[in-house]
Amino acid sequence: MTDDLLKRAEALDAADPLAHLRERFLTPDGFDVVSYLDGNSLGRPLQATAQLLDSFVREQWAGRLIRGWTDGWMEWPLQLGDRLGAVALGAAAGQVVVADSTTVLLYKLSRAAVDARPGRRKIVLDTDNFPTDRYVLEGIAAERGLSLTWIETDPATGIRPEQVAEVVDEDTALVLFSHVAYRSGWLADTAEINRIAHAAGALTLWDLSHSVGSVDVHLDEWGADLAVGCTYKYLNGGPGAPAFAYLRRELQGELRQPIQGWMGHRASFEMGPGHEPAEGARALLSGTPPILAMVPLHANLDLLAEAGIEAVRAKSVLLTGYVLDLADEWLAPLGVEVVSPRDAARRGGHVTLRRPGFEQLLESLWDNGVIPDYRRPDGIRVGPAPLSTSFAEVHRGLSVLRALLEKQP
Known part of the structure; x- marks a missing residue:
């Protein structure tokens, strides 16, 4: 044998x-x-990543210096986001940004989601999700005076639609699960869970860290509201590579993320008083984009696009x-x-x-x-x-x- x-x-x-x-x-x-x-x-x-990093340091960083921002670096978070959306996420342009870590983006989107559902007191999550997801929601619940509804999931499987239907109701603001469970590899029925949550008026947030680049994802088709994920696993972005966030177009005028930095302002270089969010997904940005850390994504998205x-x-x-x-x-x-x-x-x-x-x-x-x-x-x-x-x-x-x-x- x-x-x-x-x-x-x-x-x-x-x-x-x-x-x-x-x-x-x-x-x-x-x-x-x-x-x-x-x-x-x-x-x-x-190999292309090593070549791109060397070229970036020698030519763009050393050669262009601060001029690199006006050469195009400023738009990388959205340009790479659009590319990632098209190649791996099933997301139309204008809904994905590359920035921050998964943890920070989880916080931004989760806080924005519960604030967009005032009067609702419940967040639904599962007991076997990745620790960061659980910890972030525990912190937000304490911060905003909300309650957590825990779904007990079998570590050998994962979240199922019928479990969600049992607990989601008119008091639910947000449900958060992983598309692929980090422990077992369970692949959730994302579209059906979205349908159940939306019928109750709740928003959905999906962690795609263990699926993006390995499993086909269709965020627009599935009716997802929000999603995050890292780029250093199947996308080969390197240790600590920046994460990505998805914000469905219909929600972009409604949700307001809580970490208001200059890069998410409608006019970053005006440096004026008061925060006025940029239009679209750019409003999810906070600080200066991690340009050097984004370089590997150019090579890896090229490869993924070639493979399909x-x-x-x-x-x-x-x-x-x-x-x-x-x-x-x-x-x-x-x-x-x-x-x-x-x-x-x-x-x-x-x-x-x-x-x-x-x-x-x-x-x-x-x-x-x-x-x-x-x-x-x-x-x-x-x-x-x-x-x-x-x-x-x-x-x-x-x-x-x-x-x-x-x-x-």
Whole structure:
């Protein structure tokens, strides 16, 4: 069976229409990684990214100095936002900006949303969402005198529409969930949850951090109100790369974000008294845009546009399906449990494996050139990035994990 699984990996790689794109990623001399399975935490850099950064420093920053702002830097948050919206988010122009961190943008949008629903006292969220999402809403609830309605979600699955329908009512201002659950990879029924929330008059906010660049997203079509996400996972933006925010066009005159900075003013350089928000999504900006940190996104959005998000999602489904096959054949007999959806329609871009004692294996895995992601108390997330990961690489990584498990007492 082992030979069959390897042959299947080789066949899948041979048939992969995106295989040639793996050569675009930067592999340094002496690279000691044989299987990188943590693309859902930090993506690999492109060769083009290194070239763009060097060119930016030498030509734009050094060569143009302060003139770079009038050369175009000032418009990067919206230009990159529009590009990201078109390539990966299913969002028409004028609704996405690139700026800040995911945490800061979550706060901006959440505060704006609850303030836009005065008199409503409830925020609905789930118990297993990413900590930042929960912490931000806890702070806003305390700040604004609101109550939190917690939906208990199974860490092996995720939020379901029927759970939302049970608690959303005319007192709900905002519901916030992740499109893909960070722990299990559960893919939420976003359109149906939006419908349920809107029927009650509530606004919806989606965290796309674990889906953008791996799962096809259709914010306009789904009727989403607000969304945020990071760019350093499947979008390969680099450590601490700026996040993005989506604000549906129909809400742009209604919602007012709370961190009023000069860059979100209607006329930034007038420096006048009082804050007058800019029109459209630009009003979400606060301070000076992180221009240097945005440079990698130019290369990565070019690559994603070339590949096409539909092809990326198709490969992601095959990659995670192959992980499930290896887990069932090799790891289940060694006490490993799959805690991610089997149904591809409900599975995002990663698979979580659970077994007591996984933490003790992390150093050995790294020593053997295998890098997955670990989540306490006992979960390993296998996150193959479709643009940079081969099926053979997944085979190599899980074969090392199997061998280490076999040596455990």
